[in-house]
Amino acid sequence: MATLGSFSLLIALALAAYNLVAGAAALWLIASGRPARVSPERLADTARRAGIAGFVAVTAAAFALVWSVFTNDFSIAYIAEHSNIALPGAYKFAALWSGQEGSLLLWAWLLAAFGFVMRLRHKTDVTLYAYASAILAAVQVFFLLVLNFNAPPFSLLTGAIPQDGNGLNPLLQYPEMVIHPPMLYLGYVGFTVPFAFALGALMMRYPGEKWIKITRVWTLVTWMFLTVGIFLGMHWAYAVLGWGGYWGWDPVENASFMPWLTGTAFLHSVMMQERRGMMKSWNMWLIFSTFLLTILGTMLTRGGLVSSVHAFAQSTIGSWFMVFMGIVLAVCIFTYILNHKHLKTEHHLESLVSRESSFLFNNLVLLTACFVILWGTLYPILSEYVEGSKVTVGAPFYNRVAVPIGLFLLFLTGVGPLLPWRSTSFKAIKRNFVMPTVALWVTVIVCLVCGARPWSDGQFQSGAFYAIVGLALCAAVLVAILSEFSRGASVIAKQTHRNIFAGAWLLTRRNTRRYGGYIVHIGVVISIVGLCGAAFNQNIEHELGLNDRMGIGPYTLTCTGFTQDSNANYDSDYAMLDVSYHGKPAFQLAPEKRVYLVSGQPQTMVAVHSVLLWDLYVVYEGSNPDTGQPIIKAYLNPLVGWIWAGLVIMVMGTLIALVPSLKPGAAATKPSGTPAIQGGQA
Amino acid sequence: MIALKLKSTFISATRPLQAIALAAAVYLSMGATDAASRYNDLSHRLMCVCGCAQLAGECNHVGCQDSTRELAELRTDIAANLSDRQIFDAFTAKYGATVLAAPPARGFDLIAWIAPFAVFLAAALGTILLIRRWGGLRVGKSGALAAEGSDEAALDPAERERRERIRRETGSDDGGF
Numbered sequence: 001m002a003t004l005g006s007f008s009l010l011i012a013l014a015l016a017a018y019n020l021v022a023g024a025a026a027l028w029l030i031a032s033g034r035p036a037r038v039s040p041e042r043l044a045d046t047a048r049r050a051g052i053a054g055f056v057a058v059t060a061a062a063f064a065l066v067w068s069v070f071t072n073d074f075s076i077a078y079i080a081e082h083s084n085i086a087l088p089g090a091y092k093f094a095a096l097w098s099g100q101e102g103s104l105l106l107w108a109w110l111l112a113a114f115g116f117v118m119r120l121r122h123k124t125d126v127t128l129y130a131y132a133s134a135i136l137a138a139v140q141v142f143f144l145l146v147l148n149f150n151a152p153p154f155s156l157l158t159g160a161i162p163q164d165g166n167g168l169n170p171l172l173q174y175p176e177m178v179i180h181p182p183m184l185y186l187g188y189v190g191f192t193v194p195f196a197f198a199l200g201a202l203m204m205r206y207p208g209e210k211w212i213k214i215t216r217v218w219t220l221v222t223w224m225f226l227t228v229g230i231f232l233g234m235h236w237a238y239a240v241l242g243w244g245g246y247w248g249w250d251p252v253e254n255a256s257f258m259p260w261l262t263g264t265a266f267l268h269s270v271m272m273q274e275r276r277g278m279m280k281s282w283n284m285w286l287i288f289s290t291f292l293l294t295i296l297g298t299m300l301t302r303g304g305l306v307s308s309v310h311a312f313a314q315s316t317i318g319s320w321f322m323v324f325m326g327i328v329l330a331v332c333i334f335t336y337i338l339n340h341k342h343l344k345t346e347h348h349l350e351s352l353v354s355r356e357s358s359f360l361f362n363n364l365v366l367l368t369a370c371f372v373i374l375w376g377t378l379y380p381i382l383s384e385y386v387e388g389s390k391v392t393v394g395a396p397f398y399n400r401v402a403v404p405i406g407l408f409l410l411f412l413t414g415v416g417p418l419l420p421w422r423s424t425s426f427k428a429i430k431r432n433f434v435m436p437t438v439a440l441w442v443t444v445i446v447c448l449v450c451g452a453r454p455w456s457d458g459q460f461q462s463g464a465f466y467a468i469v470g471l472a473l474c475a476a477v478l479v480a481i482l483s484e485f486s487r488g489a490s491v492i493a494k495q496t497h498r499n500i501f502a503g504a505w506l507l508t509r510r511n512t513r514r515y516g517g518y519i520v521h522i523g524v525v526i527s528i529v530g531l532c533g534a535a536f537n538q539n540i541e542h543e544l545g546l547n548d549r550m551g552i553g554p555y556t557l558t559c560t561g562f563t564q565d566s567n568a569n570y571d572s573d574y575a576m577l578d579v580s581y582h583g584k585p586a587f588q589l590a591p592e593k594r595v596y597l598v599s600g601q602p603q604t605m606v607a608v609h610s611v612l613l614w615d616l617y618v619v620y621e622g623s624n625p626d627t628g629q630p631i632i633k634a635y636l637n638p639l640v641g642w643i644w645a646g647l648v649i650m651v652m653g654t655l656i657a658l659v660p661s662l663k664p665g666a667a668a669t670k671p672s673g674t675p676a677i678q679g680g681q682a
Numbered sequence: 683m684i685a686l687k688l689k690s691t692f693i694s695a696t697r698p699l700q701a702i703a704l705a706a707a708v709y710l711s712m713g714a715t716d717a718a719s720r721y722n723d724l725s726h727r728l729m730c731v732c733g734c735a736q737l738a739g740e741c742n743h744v745g746c747q748d749s750t751r752e753l754a755e756l757r758t759d760i761a762a763n764l765s766d767r768q769i770f771d772a773f774t775a776k777y778g779a780t781v782l783a784a785p786p787a788r789g790f791d792l793i794a795w796i797a798p799f800a801v802f803l804a805a806a807l808g809t810i811l812l813i814r815r816w817g818g819l820r821v822g823k824s825g826a827l828a829a830e831g832s833d834e835a836a837l838d839p840a841e842r843e844r845r846e847r848i849r850r851e852t853g854s855d856d857g858g859f
Contacts, residue, residue, distance in 0.1 A: 009800075066780070243740050243741075244740075248736070250735065280826055325843055332759070357813060360809055360813070361809065364802075364805050364806060364809050365802075367805070368798070368801060368802040368805060371798065371801050372798040374799055375794070375798060376794075377792050379785070383785065383790070383791065383794075386790055387790055389778070389779050390779065391779045391780060391782065391785045391794075392729050392779075392781075392782060392784070392785075393735065393784060393785060393790060393794065394729060394737065394783035394784060395783060396726065396727050396783045396784040397783075397784035397785070397794070397795075400795075401795070401798045401799075402785075405798075405802065422784070456719070459716065459719055463826060607841045
C-alpha cells in the first residue's frame with residue numbers, strides 16, 4: 001500500500017502540473033489568438049481531464065493511507081506514529097488528519113474533490129472555468145510538491161517494524177475530532193474555489209458579475225463548513241480540555257477565525273457588487289486575503305512559527321508555505337495592477353446612512369477584527385525581533401481589544417437591515433429604531449433586576465459590563481430582525497389571506513437569500529447571547545471523599561462512589577455523583593479520568609448537564625497525591641447551550657439562503673382578488 | 683433667549699463627548715482592588731509556565747507544580763500589598779516576559795495596544811472621507827440624506843424608501859447572502 005500511495009502522489013503531481021501548464025498555454029493561445037498546431041480548445045480540454053484524473057490519483061493515495069491504518073501497517077512511519085491496534089475504527093479513520101502528513105493529504109484530496117466537481121460543471125462557462133481550473137491546479141501542484149518531497153505520508157520506518165503503534169493522541173480521541181478537522185478543512189480548502197474564480201475573472205477581464213453568481217454557492221457552502229468547523233472545535237475544547245472554556249485565543253484558533261472574518265466580509269460586500277456594481281476591487285482583495293489567510297493558518301498550524309497547543313512539531317514546512325504565500329501574493333498584485341481598470345465601480349455611495357454604508361462599516365469592523373487577531377497572533381514574533389524577547393499575547397489582550405470591536409459589529413448587524421439601499425430620511429430612521437431601542441433598554445433593566453451587575457463589592461467588573469452591553473445589543477438586533485420579518489410577513493399574509501406564520505414562510509421562500517441571511521444573523525445573535533454568559537461563570541474545586549458534598553449555584557453534588565473500568569485502549573476512573581437541584585434529587589453525573597495504555601497519557605472526560613439557562617460542568621481531576629482524595633471541580637457556566645443552538649440556526653439559515661427563491665408566479669397564493677399592496681401597510 | 687438656545691445646543695452637542703469621556707473613564711478604571719478580586723483578576727493575567735499555554739488561574743493539571751507555585755507567590759504578593767505593576771515586574775524578573783498573558787502597556791509593547799485602535803480609527807476616517815468624496819454626506823432640503831445622479835433621486839426620500847420597502851417585502855430578489 002505504501003508503494004501504491006507514493007506512486008499515486010507522484011502521478012497526481014504530474015497530472016496537476018500538466019493541468020496547470022497545458023491549461024495556461026491553451027488560455028494564452030486563446031487570449032493572444034496565435035495560430036498553433038494543436039487546437040487550444042482541445043488542449044484546454046486535455047488539461048481539464050488531467051485535473052479529473054488527478055482526483056482519482058489523490059483519492060488512491062488517501063485510500064492507501066486509510067487502508068494502511070486499518071490494516072495496522074506499522075512499517076509506514078506515519079501509521080506507527082498515529083495509530084495502534086486497539087484504536088477504535090472511527091479514530092483510525094481520524095488518524096488520516098491527526099498528523100502533519102495526513103492532514104496535508106486530506107487538504108490535497110479535498111482540493112482535488114472540489115476541482116473534480118468544478119471541472120465536471122465546466123459547461124456553465126468554459127473559458128472562466130478553464131482559468132479557474134488552471135489556478136486550482138497551481139495550488140494543487142504546491143500541495144503535492146510538499147507531500148512528495150517534504151512531508152511524505154508513506155515514508156517507511158528504518159530498522160525493525162514495531163508490533164504496535166504509538167496510538168492517537170488522547171486529546172483527539174473524541175467524537176468531534178472525527179468531524180471537526182474535515183469541516184474546518186472543507187472551509188479552508190473551499191475558499192480556494194472562489195479565489196480561483198476571482199483571480200481567473202480578473203485575468204480574463206470577465207465582463208459583468210456572473211462569476212460572483214457562479215461562486216456564490218461555493219462561497220456560502222465553504223463559509224458554512226468553516227463556521228461548523230470552528231464551532232465544533234470550540235465544543236471539542238469545551239468537552240475535552242476540561243478547563244470550562246471553549247475559546248482560548250490560541251494562535252491556531254485565531255488562524256481559523258481570520259479567514260472566517262474576511263470570508264464573512266466578502267459575503268456581505270459582494271452583495272454591493274451584485275446589486276450596484278460597487279466595490280469590485282475591494283471584493284477581489286477580500287477573496288484574495290481570505291485565501292492567503294487560509295494558507296497562513298495552515299502555515300501557523302504546521303510550521304511552528306508561533307507556539308500553540310495545536311501546532312505540530314517544528315519543521316521546514318513553514319518555509320514552503322511562506323514561499324507559496326509570497327508567490328500567490330505576487331501573482332495577485334501583478335494581475336491586479338495589470339487589470340484593475342476593469343474593476344471600475346459603476347456607482348458611488350450616495351449616503352452615509354444607507355444599506356451600502358452599513359455594509360462598508362460592517363466590512364471595516366470585520367477587517368479591523370481580523371487585523372487585531374492577526375496582530376495579536378504575530379506580535380510575539382515582532383516583539384522578539386525588535387526587543388529580543390518573546391511576549392505572550394493571550395486572552396486579556398483580546399478581551400480588551402477585540403470584544404469592544406465585536407460589540408460594534410453586533411450593533412451594525414442590527415442597524416444594517418433597518419436601512420434601505422441608497423439613502424433614507426431621519427424620520428424613517430427614527431421609526432425603524434424605536435422598537436430595537438426599547439428592547440435594548442428593557443434588557444439592560446431586566447439584567448440589572450436579575451442581579452447581573454457590572455460591579456461587585458463596589459468594584460467595576462469589565463466582563464459583566466461587556467456581557468450586559470452584549471445582551472442588550474442582542475435583544476435590539478433580534479427585535480430589529482424579527483420586526484423586518486413581521487412587517488414583510490404581515491404584508492404577504494394580507495395579500496394571500498394566510499396567517500402570519502404562513503406569510504413568514506412564503507416571504508422566506510420568495511427571497512431565500514435575504515431571509516436566509518436574516519436567519520443566519522439570528523443564529524449569530526443567539527450564539528453571542530451564549531458567549532455573554534461566560535462573564536457570569538462560577539466554579540468550585542473540592543477534594544470529595546465518599547458521601548462528601550459540594551454546592552454550586554442551585555446544585556449540590558454528593559459523591560456516592562468511585563469505580564474503575566478498562567478496555568484494550570484505556571483504563572478509566574469514574575467518580576459517581578448524585579446531583580440535587582434546590583435540595584431535590586435530580587440526576588447523576590460520572591466524570592471520568594482515562595489513562596491510555598499505549599501512550600500512558602491521561603485524559604479528562606468531562607460530565608456535562610446542559611439546560612437552557614446553564615451547564616453544570618464537572619471534571620474529575622484525579623487524586624491529590626498528598627491525601628489520596630479525589631478532586632472534583634465543578635463549573636456553572638450560564639447560557640453555553642445557546643452557543644451551539646446558534647450554530648444550528650446559522651446552518652439552517654445558510655441552507656435556506658442556498659435554496660433558489662420561489663418565482664412570484666410559482667407562489668401558491670390563494671386567489672383573493674386583493675388589490676396591490678399599499679405603501680402605508682409596509 | 684439666544685443664550686438659552688446656545689446653552690441647550692452646547693449641551694446637546696457635548697452630550698456624546700460626555701458619554702465618550704464617561705466610557706473612557708470606566709474603561710480606564712477597570713481593575714479590582716480588594717484581595718479576592720485582585721487575586722482572581724491577576725491570576726487571569728498571568729500564564730502558567732509549565733507549557734500548557736493556559737492562564738495560571740485556569741491551569742487544570744492536577745498537581746501542576748508551576749501554577750501552584752505561581753498562585754502561591756501571587757497570594758503572597760497581594761498580601762504584601764504590592765501594586766499590580768510591582769507584582770508583574772517580580773513575575774517577569776523570575777519567569778521572563780512570557781509569564782504575562784498580555785504585553786505590558788509601556789515601552790515598545792505599548793504599540794501592541796495602540797495599533798488596533800489606530801488602525802480602526804484610520805480605517806473609519808478613511809471610509810468617512812471616501813463617502814464624503816463620493817458626495818454621500820450632502821443633506822437635502824427636506825432634511826433627508828440625499829441621493830444624487832439617478833432617476834429615483836428626484837423622488838422624495840420617503841417615497842423612494844416606501845417603494846423600496848414594497849419591492850423588498852413582496853418578494854423580488856433584492857440581495858441577501
